[in-house]
Amino acid sequence: MAEERIIPAPPVNPESKPYWDACAEGKLLVKHCTACGKAHHYPRTMCPFCFSDKTEFRPAKGTGEIYSFSVVKRGPPIPYAIAYVTLAEGPKMMTNIVDCDLDSIKVGQKVKLVFKPVEDGSTQMPMFTPA
Amino acid sequence: MSINGKAYIMGAYEHPTRKAPDKSLTQLHAEVAKGAIEDAGLTKNDIDGYFCAGDAPGMFYAMGMADYMGLKLRHIDGTDTGGSSYMIHAAHAAMAIAMGKCNVALVTLAGRPRSEGQGVGTTARAPSAPIAEAGFEYPYNPALASMYAMCATRHMHEFGTTSEQLAWIKVAASHHAQHNPNAMLRDVVTVEDVVNSPMITTPLHRLDCCVISDGGGALIITRPEIAKSLNRPKVKILGGGEAIKHQNGGEFDLTFSGAAISGPAAFAEAGVTPKDIQYASIYDSFTITVLIQLEDLGFCEKGKGGAFVSDGNLISGVGKLPFNTDGGGLCNNHPANRGGMTKVIEAVRQLRGEAHPKVQVPDCHLALAHGTGGILGTRHGSGTLIMERE
């Protein structure tokens, strides 16, 4: 079990603010396009598949599986795991795998959502831990 | 319309420095420019087209450099796809020459990350606020090397690729670097040396990573009539391809790179196939970068890269596809954290017959240089350039 890394606050802009406001309340949102029916991540106003502006945030189930990962062992003071998790909604998202033995992480592993506060307390980062 | 045969690389110069604390960045750009101009047998005042990327200092890059060097330009191009910019610049220069927009194009790259203590692969690059993806990535600390490591993790998962296979890429580079007096790392290493070097970010070890070096390089590209008048071997540009691969809204496959798009485009324009290529400069920020690009360029099937690079297959005089005979970024030079320029330069050396005799490919008349700039695991620009000795 690794000590926790200090997490910098995400730069927030008007387009991403609803996402970070929801994270602050412990909710992960995924953008869905009502024109083509597809979900995407990171969230945009315009669907990156069909370019419709009929997009809306919906709450994510908070489950997924690890698509890939790497445990960073050198450089930062504390080892941590960077990963792409395939969300139940479809898109892959960059994240960290936390609260587990980092050397036991596997591709394809089922994971569930957890939140970790950022340094300035402005929001929380959605991360994943083995389900 | 095509760029095939419309322009020639007539000047190529790699700065011999690997650490330049006593030189300014602008000076390094000008020194490589001078080296390439003199290599071609031209003068500064012959240059009417200038190509550079974000590594160039000064106001908006090309403007600052044109001022410093006193260039009189009628064509400029500041395309920046990171380390692959220079393959794309060469192809764009051929386009500009074909359209009559310039006669003699200069391309420069330089940087001093080693002197400035920058570019360590385990630091994440801090974003500026308006970048759309910044908030969704930076807080997770996507260290540069880890974003290549994730591609390796997935490739290993899908295809059974091993750390020992990746290590062969470094081994081959080290066999070449031993003959390059300017190379940063000249010791021949073994597969065991690579896999026993410290783990940086799983599954990549220290020796899976490229060097961090100061220096640079430059190219001179001319129209055919000028090439004919010069007293240098003629390296004809046959084809170019470019692509940007990104996260595609969260639908992506880390086992592919943009080379799967830029490669076939370049081969089609050149009218040749991967089997015809006698020498390949392959971008080698990390060993996994090489393996994925070799597959995407069609030198072997997707998933078979591990077997392809093993047992010295990339070593000149030993294997089927001699690569990075200067030692590449893994052993020789990766100036400005952008390896594309040195890739084109070594391909030009091979086609001229001016590579080190121990690594020169006999009668080398067809070569490829390919670059991946940006970050393999998030978004990157790919540039492929195919060249022929005439």
Ligand SMILES: [Zn+2]
């Ligand atoms: Zn859509």
